[in-house]
Amino acid sequence: MMEMTPDHQALRELAETFVKETINPNVEQWERDRQLPTRALFKQMGELGLLGINKPPAFGGLGLDYSYQAVLAESMGLVTGAGVALAVGVQTDMATPALARYGSDALREEFLRPAIAGEQIAALGVSEVGGGSDVSAIRTWARRDGDDYVVSGSKMWMTNGCQADWICALVNTREVDRARPARMPLDKSLIIIPTDRPGFSVGRKLEKMGMHCSDTAQVFFDDVRVPCRFLIGSEGRGFPYQMKQFCDERLSISLSTIAAMHDTLSRTIAYVRDRSTFGGPILSNQAVQFRLSELVAEVDILRAYAWQTVENFVRGRDVGRESAVLKLGAGRLVRRVNDQCLQLWGGMGFMDENVVARRYRDQRLISIGGGTDEVMLQIISNALGFDRMPASSESL
Numbered sequence: 001m002m003e004m005t006p007d008h009q010a011l012r013e014l015a016e017t018f019v020k021e022t023i024n025p026n027v028e029q030w031e032r033d034r035q036l037p038t039r040a041l042f043k044q045m046g047e048l049g050l051l052g053i054n055k056p057p058a059f060g061g062l063g064l065d066y067s068y069q070a071v072l073a074e075s076m077g078l079v080t081g082a083g084v085a086l087a088v089g090v091q092t093d094m095a096t097p098a099l100a101r102y103g104s105d106a107l108r109e110e111f112l113r114p115a116i117a118g119e120q121i122a123a124l125g126v127s128e129v130g131g132g133s134d135v136s137a138i139r140t141w142a143r144r145d146g147d148d149y150v151v152s153g154s155k156m157w158m159t160n161g162c163q164a165d166w167i168c169a170l171v172n173t174r175e176v177d178r179a180r181p182a183r184m185p186l187d188k189s190l191i192i193i194p195t196d197r198p199g200f201s202v203g204r205k206l207e208k209m210g211m212h213c214s215d216t217a218q219v220f221f222d223d224v225r226v227p228c229r230f231l232i233g234s235e236g237r238g239f240p241y242q243m244k245q246f247c248d249e250r251l252s253i254s255l256s257t258i259a260a261m262h263d264t265l266s267r268t269i270a271y272v273r274d275r276s277t278f279g280g281p282i283l284s285n286q287a288v289q290f291r292l293s294e295l296v297a298e299v300d301i302l303r304a305y306a307w308q309t310v311e312n313f314v315r316g317r318d319v320g321r322e323s324a325v326l327k328l329g330a331g332r333l334v335r336r337v338n339d340q341c342l343q344l345w346g347g348m349g350f351m352d353e354n355v356v357a358r359r360y361r362d363q364r365l366i367s368i369g370g371g372t373d374e375v376m377l378q379i380i381s382n383a384l385g386f387d388r389m390p391a392s393s394e395s396l
């Protein structure tokens, strides 16, 4: 595991204190509201420097390597409503990495700086009704008209979608030729679409089984005009840019989830140590001890793998396969951790206010968002050189 320096420790203390003192006391209210005060929360986090840890100092970031961002992701795992961690993760690890890596200085000045300061809310627009796993099937189209792109289409399940100031959107900028899959990766571009432009609308806020405080929206683009200079990097490179941005996303989701699993297990161990049945603590049963020990051991192993991946990422290596292995592992393990821990709380486990119950609902998303378990398996299969999927799923 990577060595944690005093700077890492100081950052962890700052972030965990913020989570415990400023976020967690409000989570139940935000869950009831079905809404985060995202603007106020991000402003506070921006002032503490927490929204630009690994972003360039020239645009207000701290310029630290990804291992420090990983510390923030772990700290966000301690939030008692994963919807908050999701909103923050979108701002730091899902909607801004490509802009920070490939955006022009003018674009970064206009959109990255306010996102780092917590003055603007970012969202990521990749998935569409007809293209979630199969990203190559997206239909949203940006046609050139003079110095503008004119965007038409829609995006589905967009986190922060109701409150976002701008969207990092994956769109087609060339005729999609599904008969020639080799060309498909060059059909797409990432562009910034501000949400105050005429023709943009939020269709509806989506009701979900969990992540209640996080807003998720379907949004529409009806001939939305944006200047061509809002293109991130080069036209036609959006697909590979987004594949790399998915690595940040999958690392961040996994690190938060692993930290949350440790927290869920600690809370559960404390509960079964304290609660007695049939004349002794529930934890005195060897079956319970072994079940918890096994889960703790599996979470420990996954965390070691996560930090090995972080180290490789910091060294500039391609972690496409590792981040897929990690998210697959985190998504599957968290379902077992939450289910088995909830069982150990008995009736209390089924109560709405119980953190374990909330995580049971919220973290079901880990096997779906940022690419499903099956998409992760496809990436791993491709990395192993197994026969590829039919053309329509080549992009996985």
Ligand SMILES: Cc1cc2nc3c(=O)[nH]c(=O)nc-3n(C[C@H](O)[C@H](O)[C@H](O)COP(=O)(O)OP(=O)(O)OC[C@H]3O[C@@H](n4cnc5c(N)ncnc54)[C@H](O)[C@@H]3O)c2cc1C
Pocket: 090, 123, 124, 125, 126, 127, 128, 129, 130, 131, 132, 133, 134, 156, 157, 158, 159, 160, 208, 211, 216, 365, 368, 369, 370, 371, 372, 373, 374, 375, 389, 393
């Ligand atoms: C709460 C929430 C927040 C989200 N936030 C965002 C966001 O901010 N931005 C964004 O762009 N997206 C977001 N998403 C969308 C998410 O990334 C997609 O839902 C996800 O990628 C799956 O796509 P889909 O829903 O279209 O499923 P589908 O692609 O329809 O897949 C359905 C099922 O079939 C399986 N499947 C599909 N193809 C194959 C195959 N070839 N072989 C085997 N199995 C297959 C899938 O794994 C899945 O289990 C969010 C989703 C949710 C629920």
